Amino acid sequence: MIRPILSLFLVLPVLTVPLRAASLPASETYSHPLLNQIYEMHSLAEAGNKDATRRLVAWLEQLTSEQPDNGILLVYLGSAYTLASRDAFIGPGKLRYLMAGRDCMDRAVAMRPDDANVRFIRAINNYHLPTLFNRRSIARDDFRQLVDQLAKNPEAVDSLTSLAIYYYAGLCFAQLEEESNARASWQKGLDLKINGPLTAKISDELNRLTPTAAGQ
16 A cells, blocks of 8 residues: 655655666556655655655656656655745746646546545645645545545555544544534544554544534
């Protein structure tokens, strides 16, 4: 199973040498070592390693040029572009990276609308973008769809990704003043019984809900 963007909650791995582009099978097997290396380098880039970000962008540009219809590579490239935008100097280049990232992630979801991992990567990336880019509503819609997908197929993603989906979906519901949906989403996260900082965050959010919402 692929490991999407969860480095905020995981120990960062050591940067490794990328595998050859031809290593990724057409079936996009999520346990493939190439995808694990992409995840590892993305984790470093997300943590602020500018060299890892530059290397990740160049590597994914190569991979996607060879496999343009590979949705999981494309959504990772989109996320990498937004990280490159974070590191770029203020100016046209910064915006170009951000717009390229947006377009890549949207194309990836259009290619694989039922792939929960692809949609999750776009959702969590867009959720953290500044609100002036008007991507928060897309993130909310993605998390709503992901919760619905997990209700139909709990095995659609791994348990840690499920936990993150329930956490962020709850935040989205709370922002929309859908407190009963927020509570239900966070409770599903607690029901996974995963110890860690994200579970603690969910408990904190549940405690912040109003007494009226708690009694519904």
